[in-house]
Amino acid sequence: MRRELVLAVLAALGAFVAALAGVALLLQILLASAPGDAADLISDDPVLRAALVEAWRLDEPVLSRWLAWTVDAMGGDLGESLTYRPGQAVTELVLPALARSLVLVGGALVLSLTGGLGLAWWTAGRRSATRRLVQALSVTPVFLLAWLLMAGLNEAAFGLMEGGQIARPAWFALPDEDSWLKTLLAISVLAVGSSALGEIHAALEDELLRIQRASFVEALRVRGVALGPHLLRALLAPLATIAGGRASFFVGGLVVVETVLHVGGLGSLLWQACRLRDYPLALGIGVVAGALVCGARLASDVARITVDPRLSRAP
């Protein structure tokens, strides 16, 4: 049994490495397939162009470019920023942003999973319109939700300031990247908007109904045992699957929520990198975003195998 578990974890780890290598190759192919070449998009200056061709190995095939980039990346070198912060190492820009974004993604995962679980617990097996209502409200796009909340907060703060009841808050009408209120707002918006909460609630409710019909639950019910802890334990594997799948949407949502709410992080950095055509920076962030998604999938696989060892024997 223990050997099977170790093998399953190793297989998940192998899948993580293979997927991450594939992501780096996919993004290199995307850059290589740009009309003209990537250096043409940056500058017409022949001297700068020649320097870019050499620095990015544009005269080499994509595979050798990818191999060289991967070897450098394994040593912590993701290249240098070109237009956003010219000359600065991409790693220096990405790591602090990643730390801030991890708080948002982690917070949104915890909030949406606990919220979805609470709602599923409440609505499972009942005839209620709650599921439809949650889904309809949760469909609201992240940017619209952020916009509505910010507009509401600004109006309320403006009213209170005019009445002399409060002094001007730090976040009012100005970008304030360190504001805890905006961080909390970003986490909430990410956890609810663009169908996040609705889909998690629906998936967990379906799982809960499936588990409630299982024969072991019937047996526990007959014996008069409290069902709660057993249902929660049986829900751990589906929760891990949902969390692993949802991480990709939250990482993508970072771009929107950080840009709209002016919260610094990986998402707003990617927006600026794409806007300024800073390809080394965009490539680095793209691979880090892929690593986050693959990492979440790996964590989800390992958690599922640990919680339910039968899964390690699955074909």
Added chain:
Amino acid sequence: MRASWLALGLVAAMWLLALVSGYDVVGDVDITHASAGPSAAHWLGTDHLGRDVFWRLVTGSRAFVGPGVAAACVALGLGLAAGALAGWSGGLVAVACRYVFTVVASVPRFVLVLLACAIYGNSVWTLAVAAGVAYAPTVGEEVYARMQAFRRAEFVLAAEAHGVHPARILGYHLLWVNTSRLAARHALQLFAFLLLVETTLSYIGAFGATAGFGVQEPTPSWGNMMGFEWGVPDANAWATAAPALALWSVLVAALGASQRLDER
């Protein structure tokens, strides 16, 4: 269900109206009627440049209806072909196809679309193709699972025993009969996804500090209509409420219709 299809029909009607109306997005500026409320001349009032909100809302549907259909074609074309190939062939072909699905799905869809727009240029058609490619693995994995389930099913074995050509078994018995509802569901979900991405990019792109992607002024999009009115003092509330409500309604309708297809 009926309400969902009615809402989607309304969007199609708006799109047709936008195609034939000949509304001038550049010339429709009347600063003397800026931020006016709804009236007989302007059903939803005007924005802060005096432009008719109703006609901009109608014309804004062009930013996502055509690209939404194109994105669905790309995703279904790639996903159905690769999923069917993997499920029918099995072995190394299946491993290779599923590896590609995993790799593409490992890059968040919004990130892939943004990178594609940065590299290939900002247009709704780039956005449509990128959204289609980003969504294709979801379709491919589901088609693969279905093919795996039915590859050795009795009706397939019976068709093979009757000498039916493999291409007909794959194309009609497996794909057409067994995945058409799946394809319709994903087409609706992808339409909603494209609307979401297009309005989001256009909303963020409406601000000077973050401009660069999405539909740019003066061409209307439901996203940039909202962004353009942000922070305008004494603005006509309908100039932002109308696109916001329309966006929410179409998303609810598309996702609602796709769920009903799933339940039937």
